[in-house]
Amino acid sequence: MLNPISLAFKKAKEEKRPALLTYTVAGDSSKKQSLEILKAISNYADILEVGVPHNTPVADGGQIQTSAYRAIKNGIKMNDIFKIVRDFKKSKNSKPVIFMGYYNMIFQYGENNFLKKCKKSGVNGLIVVDLPWPENKIFSKKCKKNSINFIQLLSPTTSNKRLKRITKDSHDMIYYISMLSTTGGKLKVSPKKILANYNKIKKISPKKNCVIGFGITEKTISNFKNTDGLVVGSQICKEITRSLSNRQNPVINVSKIVNKLRKKIS
Amino acid sequence: MKLKKGIPVIDQGDRLGFWGGKFGGNFVPETLKKPIEDLEIQFNKLKINKNFIRERDKYFKNWIGTPTRFIKLNNLTKHVGGAQIWSKVVSDANGGAHKIYNATVHCLMAKRSGKKVIIGDTGAGYAGKMLSMAAKKFGLKCKIFMGAKDIKRQQPNVKAMKKNGADVIPVYSGSQTLVDAVSECFRFWVANCDTTAMCVGSTVGPAIFVRICGWSTSQISRELKVQLINEFGEIPKKLKLYNCVGGGSSSFGFWNEFMDYDKKQVEFIGVEAGGPAKSKRHAAPLTYGSKIGILHGAAQYVNQNSDGQIEETESISAGLDYPGISPLHCFLKDTKRARYTAASDEEALKAYQIVTKYENLRPSLEPSHAFSIAIKEAKKLSKDTVVIINSCGDAYKDRGILEKKLGKKYVKSN
Numbered sequence: 032m033l034n035p036i037s038l039a040f041k042k043a044k045e046e047k048r049p050a051l052l053t054y055t056v057a058g059d060s061s062k063k064q065s066l067e068i069l070k071a072i073s074n075y076a077d078i079l080e081v082g083v084p085h086n087t088p089v090a091d092g093g094q095i096q097t098s099a100y101r102a103i104k105n106g107i108k109m110n111d112i113f114k115i116v117r118d119f120k121k122s123k124n125s126k127p128v129i130f131m132g133y134y135n136m137i138f139q140y141g142e143n144n145f146l147k148k149c150k151k152s153g154v155n156g157l158i159v160v161d162l163p164w165p166e167n168k169i170f171s172k173k174c175k176k177n178s179i180n181f182i183q184l185l186s187p188t189t190s191n192k193r194l195k196r197i198t199k200d201s202h203d204m205i206y207y208i209s210m211l212s213t214t215g216g217k218l219k220v221s222p223k224k225i226l227a228n229y230n231k232i233k234k235i236s237p238k239k240n241c242v243i244g245f246g247i248t249e250k251t252i253s254n255f256k257n258t259d260g261l262v263v264g265s266q267i268c269k270e271i272t273r274s275l276s277n278r279q280n281p282v283i284n285v286s287k288i289v290n291k292l293r294k295k296i297s
Numbered sequence: 298m299k300l301k302k303g304i305p306v307i308d309q310g311d312r313l314g315f316w317g318g319k320f321g322g323n324f325v326p327e328t329l330k331k332p333i334e335d336l337e338i339q340f341n342k343l344k345i346n347k348n349f350i351r352e353r354d355k356y357f358k359n360w361i362g363t364p365t366r367f368i369k370l371n372n373l374t375k376h377v378g379g380a381q382i383w384s385k386v387v388s389d390a391n392g393g394a395h396k397i398y399n400a401t402v403h404c405l406m407a408k409r410s411g412k413k414v415i416i417g418d419t420g421a422g423y424a425g426k427m428l429s430m431a432a433k434k435f436g437l438k439c440k441i442f443m444g445a446k447d448i449k450r451q452q453p454n455v456k457a458m459k460k461n462g463a464d465v466i467p468v469y470s471g472s473q474t475l476v477d478a479v480s481e482c483f484r485f486w487v488a489n490c491d492t493t494a495m496c497v498g499s500t501v502g503p504a505i506f507v508r509i510c511g512w513s514t515s516q517i518s519r520e521l522k523v524q525l526i527n528e529f530g531e532i533p534k535k536l537k538l539y540n541c542v543g544g545g546s547s548s549f550g551f552w553n554e555f556m557d558y559d560k561k562q563v564e565f566i567g568v569e570a571g572g573p574a575k576s577k578r579h580a581a582p583l584t585y586g587s588k589i590g591i592l593h594g595a596a597q598y599v600n601q602n603s604d605g606q607i608e609e610t611e612s613i614s615a616g617l618d619y620p621g622i623s624p625l626h627c628f629l630k631d632t633k634r635a636r637y638t639a640a641s642d643e644e645a646l647k648a649y650q651i652v653t654k655y656e657n658l659r660p661s662l663e664p665s666h667a668f669s670i671a672i673k674e675a676k677k678l679s680k681d682t683v684v685i686i687n688s689c690g691d692a693y694k695d696r697g698i699l700e701k702k703l704g705k706k707y708v709k710s711n
Contacts, residue, residue, distance in 0.1 A: 186327045
């Protein structure tokens with residue numbers, strides 16, 4: 032049987048479109064609201080990345096940093112984040128969930144405990160920004176044993192030799208970072224060039240689902256229709272910030288954006 | 298966990314860059330793997346390249362000014378009444394602190410690899426000031442990331458950086474101090490690593506930066522070894538080396554050449570920043586038993602909460618105001634080669650007053666922490682014990698804080 036993440040890709044493929052992956056930070060702007068946001072956007076998104084906020088993020092741009100600091104300031108703890116996922120998974124049309132965060136949070140929880148808790152709460156995959164290959168070899172094996180997808184990252188600086196070895200060790204899903212940037216950077220490389228790299232990865236590893244992230248927004252998303260999946264994060268975090276400062280409801284505004292994103296790739 | 302003899306400590310890490318199997322490493326985003334690997338290859342070649350060493354030594358001698366003085370503090374020795382108290386006046390170096398060694402080596406390497414821009418972080422402003430000086434000297438563009446809080450409290454160094462043509466970029470996230478400046482510098486490098494070289498301002502960060510910095514500051518102990526033999530005819534039988542520890546670059550450099558001596562002969566004492574008396578937000582992870590965590594790409598003892606969020610620190614000295622500590626010092630602590638303790642803000646200020654009262658020396662607030670513990674311990678030591686404090690920074694940058702805390706008379710001479 033396919034795991035829920037691969038199933039989500041399969042379903043999107045049957046509808047002849049890329050899967051839509053969203054990124055929101057757990058606990059932004061509050062525990063309750065971040066759960067409501069997940070429930071609302073899962074009407075349109077295929078896989079939900081849930082950011083585990085950390086206060087020394089070395090790869091996140093301003094938008095996601097703002098969301099993460101807001102969540103931490105509001106007191107979010109690791110166990111609250113597991114609870115948000117568990118509650119979300121109980122809802123009617125829940126979708127696969129991927130945690131995205133930094134290794135220290137896992138390290139402090141204890142790798143084994145963390146994975147046990149992921150399984151219990153219904154987390155389907157993990158992206159650990161600062162645990163690259165080969166450092167992640169042992170941990171990714173542990174994930175596999177627990178039926179949790181460990182998602183390897185690839186970037187424009189990844190050499191061909193490295194690329195082959197990483198994809199070989201990867202599970203069902205791979206994440207290609209579109210350009211040299213923190214999250215939320217403006218797309219500074221042509222879509223053509225990004226797609227060329229994407230196709231290179233697909234050629235080496237045709238069976239794995241490869242998503243593209245960084246710089247994907249309402250404006251750029253339709254350039255990448257012929258891919259396995261696309262991740263939008265900073266634009267959503269930005270919308271939460273904007274809604275809060277305009278005293279509007281972030282849940283409504285964010286789900287509107289995700290709906291639009293989905294229409295652009297359908 | 299064991300310290301090996303005959304192998305430089307910077308080269309004692311394993312294949313993945315861990316010292317003692319658990320400190321250091323490379324916890325970095327995939328994008329940085331390639332530039333870090335490039336830097337490793339370059340450094341491993343250059344550190345055994347005779348031409349490069351000659352070039353380094355030329356700039357160290359003619360531009361930085363080596364050796365820095367090694368002086369006996371006669372009045373202080375008399376006042377304390379115990380061990381002989383000496384100082385290695387590293388603040389003699391061009392720019393006024395040890396940070397110049399690492400900055401110079403990074404710029405020489407950037408130049409060789411064809412990079413046009415170099416970026417760096419700074420807390421007290423010394424790492425930034427020195428990088429801006431070296432960048433100017435070697436014709437590189439320079440960007441310095443500095444916490445907004447630090448910009449306010451270390452104005453003299455900010456002015457110096459700007460005068461050297463560097464862009465000083467204020468960092469408003471988090472606690473607005475060094476920890477956030479380093480994060481922001483990393484983020485900039487992630488986005489620009491194809492054109493830009495990064496210099497990490499201390500023996501922290503991914504393993505290669507720890508190694509380059511430790512290799513560079515080791516100039517301090519190389520000089521001291523020669524100076525000791527000139528002065529005493531041998532390495533003294535009872536030698537104690539006191540140094541403040543923030544990230545740990547000056548202390549590592551001050552100790553490196555003496556690593557293989559028995560600690561009964563050459564003892565290393567690292568002094569961390571205890572923060573304001575009774576404060577829980579100290580910057581002393583080794584002294585107060587912080588847990589191992591990951592910060593800025595390396596596993597180390599670091600102040601953090603049970604979830605793994607890095608905790609804010611509080612210290613009068615911006616240069617020590619960092620929640621983590623070099624993996625090298627974690628290694629030296631766990632192998633018991635060095636001993637670590639802390640001095641509070643108040644103790645550091647007191648030590649500054651004592652030193653400036655008796656000697657023509659003005660240690661900045663960072664080495665004042667080391668002076669504090671050295672003075673306390675020297676009292677109880679025999680006359681044939683040689684106590685040396687690395688005065689690794691000059692108090693000029695602290696004039697604002699000193700004036701506020703102690704009154705005008707302590708800064709008049711500046």
